[in-house]
Amino acid sequence: MTEIELLSWLRGPGFQISVAIFVFGLVYRISQNLALGRKKNLAAPRGNSFSAGLNTIWRRSLFHEGMSYRGYFTLIAGYTFHLGFLVTLFFLSQHIIMFRSIFGFGWPALPPAIIDITALIGMAALVAVLIHRIQDPVLRKLSDYQDYLAWALTFLPLASGFMLVHPMEISYTLLLCLHIIFAEVLLIVIPFTKLSHMISIFIARWYNGAIAGYKGVQS
Amino acid sequence: MSKQQTLADILQQQGITRRGFLKFCTAMASLMALPPGMAPAIADALSKAMRPSVIWLSFQECTGCTESLTRSDKPTLESLILGAISLDYHHTLQAASGTAAEAAREQAMEQFFGKYLLIVDGSIPLKNNGAYSTIAGVSNLQMLQDVAKGAAAIVAVGTCAAFGGLPHANPNPTGAVPVTDIIKDKPVINVPGCPPIPVVITGVLAHYLTFGTIPDLDERHRPISFYGDNIHDRCYRRPFYDKGKFAKSFDDEGARKGWCLYELGCKGPTTHNACATVKWNGGVSFPIESGHPCLGCSEPDFWDAGSFYKPLAEPTVDASTIAGAAIAAGAAAGLGYGLYDHHKRKKAQQEHKKVTVEDLGDQT
Numbered sequence: 053m054t055e056i057e058l059l060s061w062l063r064g065p066g067f068q069i070s071v072a073i074f075v076f077g078l079v080y081r082i083s084q085n086l087a088l089g090r091k092k093n094l095a096a097p098r099g100n101s102f103s104a105g106l107n108t109i110w111r112r113s114l115f116h117e118g119m120s121y122r123g124y125f126t127l128i129a130g131y132t133f134h135l136g137f138l139v140t141l142f143f144l145s146q147h148i149i150m151f152r153s154i155f156g157f158g159w160p161a162l163p164p165a166i167i168d169i170t171a172l173i174g175m176a177a178l179v180a181v182l183i184h185r186i187q188d189p190v191l192r193k194l195s196d197y198q199d200y201l202a203w204a205l206t207f208l209p210l211a212s213g214f215m216l217v218h219p220m221e222i223s224y225t226l227l228l229c230l231h232i233i234f235a236e237v238l239l240i241v242i243p244f245t246k247l248s249h250m251i252s253i254f255i256a257r258w259y260n261g262a263i264a265g266y267k268g269v270q271s
Numbered sequence: 272m273s274k275q276q277t278l279a280d281i282l283q284q285q286g287i288t289r290r291g292f293l294k295f296c297t298a299m300a301s302l303m304a305l306p307p308g309m310a311p312a313i314a315d316a317l318s319k320a321m322r323p324s325v326i327w328l329s330f331q332e333c334t335g336c337t338e339s340l341t342r343s344d345k346p347t348l349e350s351l352i353l354g355a356i357s358l359d360y361h362h363t364l365q366a367a368s369g370t371a372a373e374a375a376r377e378q379a380m381e382q383f384f385g386k387y388l389l390i391v392d393g394s395i396p397l398k399n400n401g402a403y404s405t406i407a408g409v410s411n412l413q414m415l416q417d418v419a420k421g422a423a424a425i426v427a428v429g430t431c432a433a434f435g436g437l438p439h440a441n442p443n444p445t446g447a448v449p450v451t452d453i454i455k456d457k458p459v460i461n462v463p464g465c466p467p468i469p470v471v472i473t474g475v476l477a478h479y480l481t482f483g484t485i486p487d488l489d490e491r492h493r494p495i496s497f498y499g500d501n502i503h504d505r506c507y508r509r510p511f512y513d514k515g516k517f518a519k520s521f522d523d524e525g526a527r528k529g530w531c532l533y534e535l536g537c538k539g540p541t542t543h544n545a546c547a548t549v550k551w552n553g554g555v556s557f558p559i560e561s562g563h564p565c566l567g568c569s570e571p572d573f574w575d576a577g578s579f580y581k582p583l584a585e586p587t588v589d590a591s592t593i594a595g596a597a598i599a600a601g602a603a604a605g606l607g608y609g610l611y612d613h614h615k616r617k618k619a620q621q622e623h624k625k626v627t628v629e630d631l632g633d634q635t
């Protein structure tokens with residue numbers, strides 16, 4: 053198989069397969085979560101559970117007083133990484149071309165110089181959280197292979213993409229193939245690993261808030 | 272012209288001065304990525320070189336490669352090199368035809384066995400015993416194998432001979448393959464391109480004439496000096512790419528200002544060729560300079576690599592139908608799981624037996 057053949061496969065059937073598994077997996081996880089339902093609460097409600105749920109989704113994303121140093125680090129590094137990653141994903145012109153072909157519409161891109169910075173920030177934050185995970189004894193004990201897998205799968209698309217837009221001694225076609233492979237593997241594993249938090253985080257937070265809200269407690 | 276003549280004799284006959292010849296050699300040295308100091312050595316070797324016999328076989332091709340090499344309206348490096356070889360067989364260019372033509376080929380094969388250069392353009396069909404393309408009743412496969420036996424080296428000119436090209440494109444009805452799929456025991460130099468840059472063809476010939484060896488090749492048998500870089504890394508529009516300035520259509524402001532053609536489907540990033548440096552038509556321009564994205568014609572399977580006008584970042588297929596089906600399937604599977612779980616819980620509830628104090632008492 054030549055590099056161009058591989059690239060054609062990745063832009064064709066490989067893309068379809070990964071999108072199909074990603075969409076199937078995510079919808080399955082959401083509908084399964086919803087279909088499981090909860091036991092009927094026989095107590096009379098003391099507050100609105102729906103809005104309390106929404107409120108919690110929002111409030112859990114904020115800094116709050118009394119956080120430990122570790123808490124601050126996780127929050128700041130987490131935000132930095134997510135911001136770097138998502139801006140790179142959604143505002144690089146090449147990515148917008150891809151989204152336009154999927155959704156039928158696009159949006160303005162950010163200049164490559166800015167995307168360079170967001171990608172670097174994303175990667176730096178990822179490295180920081182990895183070091184933190186390895187150095188912190190508690191965190192290290194809590195980590196399993198999935199945590200490292202999720203880390204690698206988010207780092208690799210960023211790193212290969214960064215190399216792709218800067219002149220390198222490696223074949224562009226090969227790098228592009230690798231970049232797409234990393235992205236497609238990421239899509240495939242998201243629904244079935246901790247990375248499914250891209251959706252489940254909202255469901256989990258909403259449930260937490262809703263339970264508290266039902267009892268008339270502010271969560 | 273006698274085959275005993277050296278290139279120096281031929282040049283003298285054509286009225287080319289020593290100075291003009293040295294200029295040509297300097298150009299060749301730079302083309303072949305050799306230090307400029309090599310030019311006199313090239314001149315020396317070239318002027319002493321005997322005219323080698325060349326057999327040119329055309330298989331499943333469109334004659335574009337020959338056109339590319341011969342169509343120039345003034346004496347060029349190409350014609351100079353063509354003058355330096357003895358083209359003993361070439362369907363399109365030779366005067367003889369039919370039996371006489373084949374006899375010329377056979378004579379050259381016999382007389383220069385082990386020494387002649389074989390140039391091939393076009394792919395070789397293998398399906399149905401190669402019935403799709405024959406010359407004088409001989410299949411292309413047979414002829415290639417016969418002529419390759421006595422060749423010193425083989426130059427596969429054009430993407431069809433080098434990688435299968437257009438005849439090899441999906442669904443490849445004739446079972447077309449490139450030269451390297453058939454010839455394994457001889458040095459094969461691939462000079463891909465649809466067509467290849469004429470100077471690149473002659474550069475390879477000049478190298479052979481000068482050093483008697485073949486140039487350094489990459490893993491795809493391409494001369495590194497010409498195919499070492501991709502178009503993108505040498506493209507004069509690259510600064511626009513780096514700044515994110517793209518032409519969005521062929522007649523918008525970006526196109527007029529000469530911005531990068533990536534969004535119009537340019538395959539420069541994935542294409543290895545010398546167009547951006549050597550250029551075409553005597554160095555006038557190359558496709559991107561004329562405002563058209565690179566098609567990637569010198570790469571294997573370029574014809575099957577999605578539309579010429581789809582950007583590299585764009586998927587070549589539509590995923591919306593499949594995504595729609597995946598949503599339905601995912602929802603059905605999730606709800607199915609929910610129902611199953613509901614049923615399981617209900618059953619567990621029904622089968623739940625109340626334990627009384629007596630039951631516990633019995634057990635103790």
Ligand code: SF4
Binds near residue numbers: 565
């Ligand atoms: S026009 Fe093509 S080769 Fe030139 S910089 Fe743009 S993408 Fe690269």
